[in-house]
Amino acid sequence: MLEALQLTKFYGSVPAVQDVSFQIAPGSVLGYLGPNGSGKSTTVKMLIGLLRPTHGEVRFDGQNIQQDLVAYRQHLGYVPEEANLYLHLTGCEYLEMVGTLRGMPEAARSTKADQLLELLALAAYKHLQMSAYSKGMRQRILLIAALMDNPDVLILDEPLSGLDVTSAMVVKNLIQILSGKGKSIFYCSHVLEVVEKVCSQLIVIRKGRMIAHGSTDDVRSQIGQSTLEQAFVQLVEDKDASQIANDIVKVMVAPR
Numbered sequence: 133m134l135e136a137l138q139l140t141k142f143y144g145s146v147p148a149v150q151d152v153s154f155q156i157a158p159g160s161v162l163g164y165l166g167p168n169g170s171g172k173s174t175t176v177k178m179l180i181g182l183l184r185p186t187h188g189e190v191r192f193d194g195q196n197i198q199q200d201l202v203a204y205r206q207h208l209g210y211v212p213e214e215a216n217l218y219l220h221l222t223g224c225e226y227l228e229m230v231g232t233l234r235g236m237p238e239a240a241r242s243t244k245a246d247q248l249l250e251l252l253a254l255a256a257y258k259h260l261q262m263s264a265y266s267k268g269m270r271q272r273i274l275l276i277a278a279l280m281d282n283p284d285v286l287i288l289d290e291p292l293s294g295l296d297v298t299s300a301m302v303v304k305n306l307i308q309i310l311s312g313k314g315k316s317i318f319y320c321s322h323v324l325e326v327v328e329k330v331c332s333q334l335i336v337i338r339k340g341r342m343i344a345h346g347s348t349d350d351v352r353s354q355i356g357q358s359t360l361e362q363a364f365v366q367l368v369e370d371k372d373a374s375q376i377a378n379d380i381v382k383v384m385v386a387p388r
């Protein structure tokens with residue numbers, strides 16, 4: 133069981149996350165939704181032990197993760213929001229490094245890496261430096277790195293970012309199958325249609341604070357909207373998207 137208890141992070145005097153609490157039981161998928169800058173990635177970095185909370189704590193199986201981060205990370209698979217680390221390595225070298233850091237036996241490491249590279253259509257590029265990869269290819273390598281050691285907990289920060297339709301579909305199916313196998317999954321995104329389909333519970337955050345928490349139906353009924361998208365837009369912004377688009381066009385077409 134992964135738990136966040138009153139997680140709070142200040143960058144200087146700026147609150148990025150305030151008083152966020154939740155539990156992710158084995159077999160459940162928590163969707164963490166919020167607009168740009170609302171504190172999603174900051175929460176993720178605290179969940180993986182990369183950032184220390186200003187207040188509050190993250191617990192795994194009842195223990196504060198900071199007490200033994202190395203042991204905790206053995207259970208963790210993490211897909212970061214940006215894939216710009218280690219671009220001088222080839223895909224193969226990167227996976228080898230991740231497998232070694234995780235203490236995977238050499239044979240399993242290379243067999244699994246090769247099989248996953250094949251399944252995610254990267255086998256032909258595995259000896260190419262990742263700096264030459266497209267955005268979607270980098271994202272797929274990050275996914276392989278997160279999955280190859282069969283972690284109990286998956287923390288995904290915008291995992292579909294840059295993926296084509298087929299790869300995105302594979303990842304959506306994967307999330308469902310893995311939750312069926314008892315994995316705990318934290319899925320952070322601003323793409324509602326996916327979250328609605330794959331998550332068992334949802335949190336909506338705005339300016340670092342939780343403004344809704346429950347099942348998809350709970351969140352929808354909390355604000356009386358028929359689609360989650362309407363509910364989300366109403367919750368996080370008091371803005372009319374079509375009005376903003378019209379205003380942008382007005383600025384564009386104004387005489388020079």
Ligand SMILES: Nc1ncnc2c1ncn2[C@@H]1O[C@H](COP(=O)(O)OP(=O)(O)OP(=O)(O)O)[C@@H](O)[C@H]1O
Pocket residue numbers: 143146147148166167168169170171172173174175213322
């Ligand atoms: N290293 C940092 N130093 C100072 N402020 C930061 C830092 N990282 C994030 N912030 C601020 O914290 C807030 C939350 O940022 P965060 O990256 O968590 O948002 P997000 O929800 O992941 O956004 P996005 O959807 O764009 O990825 C923002 O106001 C951001 O400017």
Ligand SMILES: [Mg+2]
Pocket residue numbers: 172173174213
């Ligand atoms: Mg982010």
